[in-house]
Amino acid sequence: MIEILAVLGFPLAGAAVLAIMGERRHAPDVNVVASLLTFAAAVALTVRVIAGGSLLALERQFFVDSFNVFLVALTAFVGFTTSIFSRPYMRVEQRNGRLTAGRLKLYHSMYQLFNFTMLLALLTNNMGILWVALEGATLATVLLISLYRTPASLEAAWKYFILCGVGIAQALFGTILLYFAAEKVLGGGGGALLWTQLDDVKGQLEPTVLSIAFVFLLVGYGTKVGLVPLHNWLPDAHAEGPTPVSAVLSGLLLNVALYAVVRCKVLVEGSLHTPFARDLMIGFGLLSVVVAALLLSRQKDVKRLFAYSSIEHMGIITFAFGMGGPIANFAALLHMTVHSLTKSAIFFTVGHAAQASGTQIMDEIRGLVSSSPALGWGLMLGTLAILGMPPFGVFASEFLILITAIGDRPWAAAFFLAALGLAFAAVFSKVQPMVFGEPTGARLEVRPAMVPVFIHLAIVLMLGLWIPPFLAEWYRQAARLIG
């Protein structure tokens, strides 16, 4: 219990401290320290759950099981490495005059607050608080996306606020309907929105209400996952905000929103006994994979390119959760982990590369390998990993998903495979000249933070070759839980 409070307390305290102390020289360090403490607390929580199994705390308001514990650890970890990356990155941005001291203060404070809302959404047992936390995350990220105050960034932030605001309102309606169904079985009051309580009685929940509720919940949280056709905000938000924010949006927010969808799916599935929820998720997932793959080749901005790649990968994960069953769920959970790590690593390198060349337009970024080898190789390896090249972890999870799809839904497997091929061709042909082309001669003025990039890629490589037994056990347990 103390671990849960620590996981939530450190980012909250960090946000307050950073807001009060203002933009001093050490603010980025405080940001790193707060993230490190959060990560340490998450590790302590993880160790506790490995030893003692799932736990309920604080009058059942918080719940940790094998499904969310690894997401908590992943979120805290990526939050920590991104804070390391953001130190040199934001220093360059400030030197280039894109940010004032006041904005940096806002940035650091909101960064911690965003981490807090993510962790709260993961740890809470209350479906209502889950909604509140995700809405809080929207508000924090709106401020982060509009940080540069350029016309394009304001437009991106506005679009994000309106689209996600409308989306999340649908999710609230879904939550109300869920409560409406639960109240009849569990009685009124606080207990009827607790996920563990709902899970116990899911067989008795009214199927008609739950199927309507699921449509609202999927559309609502799906907007935040970036599922096509609700994905419009995602590329803009990724391209116009500061790069550390792009990294946490792709690495954390999308995962957490999908986590909310899956939690709801478990309840609906238990009540309905029809493949309704599965079919919806398969449909949305497959559509996202195909549409994103088609749009990838038309991108000119490097951050938009990888934002579309995020849509594609969230589609893959949704598709896999939709198919369900032990293998597809296992693969989906693995894919969540490796996508989050790989994509944030890619954004780290892309951010520095854009700073070195002074542009995000891919045609103007050339020859990274000769101007700064670590950056070039980091981007190349990250790209190969995200495109599903063996021996990286993405290959393993995509392979498992494809195998299940061939057995389960052969027609979908064909689309899936074609989209993966298309995405490979589009992304590789764009990244290759950026890495190996004729260099433009631009150099980065600070030492890029390459350590997080290579740590992330090393973990992804390891997960492709060998999954630690406790992690595999979690994935298996969680896969069984999701059904």
Place this chain on the structure above:
Amino acid sequence: MAGIPLYAQLINLLAAILLLLAFAMLAQRRVLSLVHLFAAQGVALGVSTAIVAFATHQPHLYASAGLTLLLKVALLPWLLHRLIRRLDVRWDMEGLINVPTTMLIGIVLVVFSFNLAYPIAQLASTVTRATLGIAMASVMLSFLMMITRRKALPQVIGFLAMENGLFFAATSATYGMPMVVELGIALDVLVGMLILGVFFFQIREQFDSLDLQNFEKLKE
């Protein structure tokens, strides 16, 4: 109407008023009047919540009725007023679709919502179950308002009105969500409004207007 207790009739009346106000907002082009309509919706919402609280003897609903009145009748309209005065935006231009067409689409949406809510309302044990369709309809109407307006401020009022509809769904169909959740939602709405207030000034600084037509650059 014999057999239906007085309070249920009152709630049905307030529900009808809520829907009427949603239609009025759809047609209204003056920004200031939009704010007044929004405040009136807040009053209807607060009173209906208080009636539900009285009828079902749920003390926490009184608190949420008070919260509604404070937030949606006093605080948010006051903030909006200040914004309008300082930004000097009194009129909205014609929306993307003209008023009569918008109203017709609105009627279709209401029919759709009632159909969707019908099977759920059948299951409701609460006396106010008929209002679920109305709540859903006002959410849809606010949604329509958000899509058809071009300026930033009416879009935001549409967003807040949508939240009103959701809140009404929560109180009428289920007698209110747990208190923690309600407080969280209220906090989110308030913070969101404050952020948007700051945001408007930035948008205007950059574009010299709050007309979202200027937002055409980001595509795909």
